[in-house]
Each structure stands twice: as C-alpha cells, then as structure tokens.
Amino acid sequence: MRVARLYSFNDIRIEDIPVPPVGAGDVLIKTHACGICSGDVMPWYIEEKAPIVLGHEPTGEIVETGKGVTYFQQGDRVFTHHHAPCFTCRYCRRGDYVQCPTWKSSHLVPGGISEYILIPSINLENDTIVLSKNVSYEDGTFIEPTACVVKGLKRARIRNDDTVLIIGLGIMGILNLLIAREHGAGKVICADRVKFRLDKALEYGADYTIDVSERALDEGLKDITGGGMAELVIVGPSSAEAMMEGLKCVRPGGQALFFTPARPGETLAIDPNYLYFNDINIITSYSCGPDDTADAFELIEKGVVSAERLVTHRFPIARTSEAFALTAKAENSLKSLIVFDGSK
Ligand SMILES: [Zn+2]
Numbered sequence: 146m147r148v149a150r151l152y153s154f155n156d157i158r159i160e161d162i163p164v165p166p167v168g169a170g171d172v173l174i175k176t177h178a179c180g181i182c183s184g185d186v187m188p189w190y191i192e193e194k195a196p197i198v199l200g201h202e203p204t205g206e207i208v209e210t211g212k213g214v215t216y217f218q219q220g221d222r223v224f225t226h227h228h229a230p231c232f233t234c235r236y237c238r239r240g241d242y243v244q245c246p247t248w249k250s251s252h253l254v255p256g257g258i259s260e261y262i263l264i265p266s267i268n269l270e271n272d273t274i275v276l277s278k279n280v281s282y283e284d285g286t287f288i289e290p291t292a293c294v295v296k297g298l299k300r301a302r303i304r305n306d307d308t309v310l311i312i313g314l315g316i317m318g319i320l321n322l323l324i325a326r327e328h329g330a331g332k333v334i335c336a337d338r339v340k341f342r343l344d345k346a347l348e349y350g351a352d353y354t355i356d357v358s359e360r361a362l363d364e365g366l367k368d369i370t371g372g373g374m375a376e377l378v379i380v381g382p383s384s385a386e387a388m389m390e391g392l393k394c395v396r397p398g399g400q401a402l403f404f405t406p407a408r409p410g411e412t413l414a415i416d417p418n419y420l421y422f423n424d425i426n427i428i429t430s431y432s433c434g435p436d437d438t439a440d441a442f443e444l445i446e447k448g449v450v451s452a453e454r455l456v457t458h459r460f461p462i463a464r465t466s467e468a469f470a471l472t473a474k475a476e477n478s479l480k481s482l483i484v485f486d487g488s489k
C-alpha cells in the first residue's frame with residue numbers, strides 16, 4: 146500500500162509498505178479521504194515528529210475486523226481519531242482527555258495518508274464514529290478539525306451575543322466563525338491579510354472583515370465596535386506577535402483564546418496589572434477528545450460544516466507534497482484533502 150511519509154518540510158515521499166496485520170480488537174480500513182491539517186504545516190512542529198506518515202483526519206471503510214470486534218462490522222463507513230483516551234485515569238475523569246497518557250501514546254498505523262489504516266483497539270473503542278448516510282467520507286474528514294474548534298469554544302465559554310474577533314482565516318478560522326455562530330455569537334469580525342480568505346469569511350457569515358495588510362488590527366476593530374473591542378478574541382496564527390496583537394483587542398471582562406501554539410521558547414511580554422484590572426483571561430486549547438468529536442459529528446450531520454462548501458482542493462496521494470505546500474502557503478485555499486477512490 147502507498148503512504149505519504151514526511152522526512153523534512155520539503156521532503157515528502159510516497160512509499161510502498163506492507164498492509165499492517167490486524168490483531169485482536171483492531172480493524173483495518175480502506176482509506177477514502179484524509180484532510181491536510183493546518184497544524185501539520187508548522188515546520189518546527191512536524192519536523193520534530195519526522196519521519197512520519199502524515200495525516201490525522203481520515204475516513205474509510207472497514208475491510209477487515211480482528212478477533213473479538215463485535216460493535217463494528219465490515220463495510221462500516223467510519224471516522225477515527227488519531228488519539229484515544231483511556232477513560233479511567235485522573236485526567237480522563239476530569240475531561241482533560243488530551244492530557245491522558247494513553248491518548249498521547251495511542252495512534253493510527255501508520256497514519257492517515259495511507260491507502261489502508263490499522264485502527265488499534267483503543268482508538269476503535271474510544272474514538273471511532275460510524276458515519277451516518279448523509280455524512281460523506283469527505284464530510285467525515287472535518288470531524289477532527291471541527292472538534293478542535295468545539296473544544297476551544299467550550300474552554301473559552303463563549304456566551305450568547307459575544308462580539309468575537311477571529312484572527313487568521315484559514316480553514317480553522319472559518320470553522321471558528323461557523324461554530325461561534327452556532328453558539329449564538331453576536332457580531333463576528335474576521336481578520337487576515339489575504340483577500341481570498343477575507344472574501345470567504347464574508348461569504349460564510351462574518352459581519353465585518355479587517356484587512357491587516359492595510360490597517361492595524363486594533364484600530365480596525367475600534368472603528369467597527371465604536372471602541373468596545375471584542376469579548377472573545379480567537380488567535381489563529383502560531384506566533385507570539387499575533388497573540389500580543391490579539392490581547393490588545395480584548396474588551397475588559399473578555400478573553401483571548403490561543404488556538405495554535407507558538408514555537409517552543411517564544412515568550413510573551415504581558416502586563417499582569419493590565420490583565421488583572423481588566424479581568425482579561427488567556428485561554429489555550431490543544432487538540433480534542435471524544436466528547437468533542439461527538440459534538441463535531443453532530444454539527445456535521447446538521448450541515449453546519451460540510452465538505453462541499455469548505456474543500457477548495459482535492460489531490461491524489463501521489464500529489465501529497467503539492468497539497469502540503471499549498472496549505473503551508475496559506476493563500477487562495479481553505480481545506481485541501483487527499484482523496485482515494487470513492488471519497489464522496
Ligand atoms: Zn488536525
């Protein structure tokens with residue numbers, strides 16, 4: 146079977162490796178589609194894991210079940226999460242699934258951009274979802290990224306009528322926009338420096354956009370809100386600079402949600418006195434757990450998130466490098482998928 150393995154940021158190779166053997170409790174899927182994650186195009190993040198078979202947003206059809214598998218059957222169309230928690234440790238009992246040691250060590254074999262994927266029993270039992278008829282394989286690839294957004298908004302305790310500022314309008318920014326709306330956000334204001342992405346945000350329901358290639362973010366927001374700024378500021382770009390810009394835009398009593406990590410060792414020079422007297426919180430949110438994938442699946446079933454609207458590019462596995470480079474460029478694209486036979 147063919148897989149896309151990354152050795153370094155500019156060196157992704159298509160390799161032929163044996164299909165992994167199916168053990169007791171595991172299943173094998175024939176992959177139908179897999180998303181390119183915008184997190185995976187941060188060179189420092191992905192190169193730390195290299196060599197690695199790319200992709201953690203796959204869907205496929207079960208073609209073989211191991212001994213003892215009863216709930217899932219051959220022919221089931223599924224999404225499976227790359228990591229699954231144990232549900233019994235202290236982290237899990239508190240709902241902090243992504244901190245669970247089992248979650249951290251579990252993974253699909255060999256990874257998502259592969260013609261076949263082994264779903265180990267822990268991933269199968271604790272975070273695999275059978276897709277309903279109205280959810281296509283392509284729709285299913287949005288479960289993981291949507292779940293990351295669901296988790297972020299839960300942690301930020303978004304409230305009805307909040308004025309929300311979203312910085313960075315790649316696919317994650319757009320998903321934040323769509324789902325913030327579902328949570329009853331008031332005004333949603335979207336900022337980026339790429340015209341294609343600003344236009345997309347308006348098309349998907351943003352009330353206003355700010356082109357930060359033309360004007361300072363905080364000035365633009367001040368004008369739009371009459372000086373009121375935003376109760377929730379979602380910072381997408383993985384830089385301390387963007388985080389500082391975001392903090393300047395938070396209304397007293399509000400919060401900044403850092404949706405993406407900065408590079409290890411990068412620091413923020415914050416003024417705790419300012420945060421204290423303005424009751425401003427900084428919230429972070431890393432990845433997602435099985436409660437979030439379940440909520441995401443519901444949003445996709447309802448049609449709030451759909452591949453038809455959000456996928457701008459589709460590539461066969463042989464062109465994974467191109468798909469990856471396009472996502473890294475962060476210009477005239479939203480979601481890119483690797484599609485196998487019968488992705489719809
Ligand atoms: Zn992802």
Ligand SMILES: [Zn+2]
Pocket residue numbers: 230231232233234235236237238245246247248
């Ligand atoms: Zn656990």
